[in-house]
Amino acid sequence: MTTVEARPLPGRDRADDERADGDTADPDRTDHVPADRTTPDRGPANRAEPRPGIPPTLSPMLSRLAQERATGVLTRERGVLYLVEGQVVHAESPATPGLDVLLTTRGALGSDGWWEAVSEAGADRRVGRFLVDSGRLTAGALELCHLGALYDAAFFTLGPSSGPARFRYGVAHWIGPVRPVSVDAVERETLRRRDLLHRIWPEPGTDTEPLVRTGRAVDATLPPRQRTVLDQVDGERTASDISLVLGRPGFHTLVDLRRLAAAGIVTTRSPTIASGPIPTGSVESGSIASGLAECGPDGARTPEAPATPLSPVSTVVAQAAEAAQASADPDVALLRRLRDALEAL
Amino acid sequence: MPGIDECLLEAMRLPGARGASVVDWTSGLALGTVGDSPNGDHEATAAEAAELARLAAEHKAFAPEEGADWSGGQPPVEDLIICNKDSYHVLRFVRTTFDSSVFLHLWLGRSDGNLALARIRLGEMAERLVVG
Numbered sequence: 001m002t003t004v005e006a007r008p009l010p011g012r013d014r015a016d017d018e019r020a021d022g023d024t025a026d027p028d029r030t031d032h033v034p035a036d037r038t039t040p041d042r043g044p045a046n047r048a049e050p051r052p053g054i055p056p057t058l059s060p061m062l063s064r065l066a067q068e069r070a071t072g073v074l075t076r077e078r079g080v081l082y083l084v085e086g087q088v089v090h091a092e093s094p095a096t097p098g099l100d101v102l103l104t105t106r107g108a109l110g111s112d113g114w115w116e117a118v119s120e121a122g123a124d125r126r127v128g129r130f131l132v133d134s135g136r137l138t139a140g141a142l143e144l145c146h147l148g149a150l151y152d153a154a155f156f157t158l159g160p161s162s163g164p165a166r167f168r169y170g171v172a173h174w175i176g177p178v179r180p181v182s183v184d185a186v187e188r189e190t191l192r193r194r195d196l197l198h199r200i201w202p203e204p205g206t207d208t209e210p211l212v213r214t215g216r217a218v219d220a221t222l223p224p225r226q227r228t229v230l231d232q233v234d235g236e237r238t239a240s241d242i243s244l245v246l247g248r249p250g251f252h253t254l255v256d257l258r259r260l261a262a263a264g265i266v267t268t269r270s271p272t273i274a275s276g277p278i279p280t281g282s283v284e285s286g287s288i289a290s291g292l293a294e295c296g297p298d299g300a301r302t303p304e305a306p307a308t309p310l311s312p313v314s315t316v317v318a319q320a321a322e323a324a325q326a327s328a329d330p331d332v333a334l335l336r337r338l339r340d341a342l343e344a345l
Numbered sequence: 346m347p348g349i350d351e352c353l354l355e356a357m358r359l360p361g362a363r364g365a366s367v368v369d370w371t372s373g374l375a376l377g378t379v380g381d382s383p384n385g386d387h388e389a390t391a392a393e394a395a396e397l398a399r400l401a402a403e404h405k406a407f408a409p410e411e412g413a414d415w416s417g418g419q420p421p422v423e424d425l426i427i428c429n430k431d432s433y434h435v436l437r438f439v440r441t442t443f444d445s446s447v448f449l450h451l452w453l454g455r456s457d458g459n460l461a462l463a464r465i466r467l468g469e470m471a472e473r474l475v476v477g
Contacts, residue, residue: 140474
């Protein structure tokens with residue numbers, strides 16, 4: 001576990017500054033589930049019960065942090081959650097556009113306006129407040145966009161994870177307070193969203209893999225939001241690439257792609273379609289596969305598609321996520337890397 | 346300039362208001378709720394209302410005669426009205442300048458609610474929420 005410098009709140013024991021454990025979605029850890037979670041106290045209608053095989057608690061560590069009303073940042077494999085006194089105040093994931101992309105893509109906010117707010121109020125961690133006070137956004141618009149982005153990034157962050165989770169006490173996000181939500185609400189919504197996707201189309205491939213059109217004719221009744229997504233399917237882009245291009249929350253894109261997949265219009269790119277040089281190092285002498293490997297590029301030796309060239313936007317986000325994980329000060333480092341990468345586009 | 350809570354509280358001051366919420370119709374997420382909900386569960390109500398709103402927004406039958414104008418990514422439908430024996434539901438789509446799929450949902454008692462007034466006011470609230 002990499003030890004990074006945390007910024008503790010005054011009075012907190014240093015020894016407690018950082019916590020890490022194997023916070024993977026491990027079914028063995030479901031004993032952390034509060035007994036009342038399964039109590040049908042909210043009515044049975046449309047309640048997304050976790051399906052068999054899916055642990056009813058997404059992150060035991062997150063539940064504990066909520067109970068102890070912790071403040072800081074939880075870093076998981078696919079994103080980060082910022083907590084203030086046990087409530088979720090912000091979330092980010094490389095799989096979905098950040099607030100800046102969401103607000104600037106359609107012109108709700110000019111890029112200049114965004115960066116001015118970040119430079120004016122970022123150090124005080126009041127960027128959200130500044131955007132409203134300076135008249136750039138209404139409180140309602142900021143809350144709608146930020147809250148949507150929070151649940152969206154949390155959905156990806158709390159997705160199945162194989163890596164350990166890490167919590168750093170005292171770290172706050174520069175966006176500042178907007179509209180905190182409970183950990184319980186975030187976890188419940190994440191499970192409900194998984195269930196929603198599964199009901200639309202049970203194959204999860206379109207969530208993450210490069211997408212292609214099947215060639216099936218598209219009739220005029222295709223809803224415009226799905227058509228907008230379909231127009232971005234080019235054989236290379238993934239769902240998160242498309243979300244970034246459209247400035248649309250990632251989960252919304254997943255929903256539309258599952259609907260397009262269910263309609264037989266979009267599918268994942270088959271490994272055999274992908275072309276590219278075969279890594280020579282993968283031919284192992286004496287292995288059973290080596291005979292197959294000589295059959296051609298679509299042989300069994302390459303079960304996975306060759307690495308897809310990342311689009312600039314996904315590279316930016318990947319870099320930003322990497323910076324956030326590697327740096328002692330994720331906020332400032334993230335901002336710098338994002339700015340540099342955006343300017344370089 | 347009002348936030349989500351102020352907007353919902355304003356909606357609750359309408360005659361006959363029983364409950365109000367702001368809902369994302371793509372995911373079914375309730376972004377904010379106040380008052381009661383018809384089945385005692387705002388989240389479940391939001392998910393059901395979202396499904397209805399999505400169908401209304403996406404089906405051409407409900408678009409204006411000149412066609413479904415989705416300019417700005419916003420649906421061509423302004424609002425939905427549901428009436429039952431004892432209550433009204435008004436769902437008002439919120440037009441935002443960023444990509445979204447949000448509506449306001451107001452639940453009114455039929456005996457003391459004023460549907461026409463509620464519809465007009467909800468439209469004004471939806472606009473003020475994002476435009477100011």
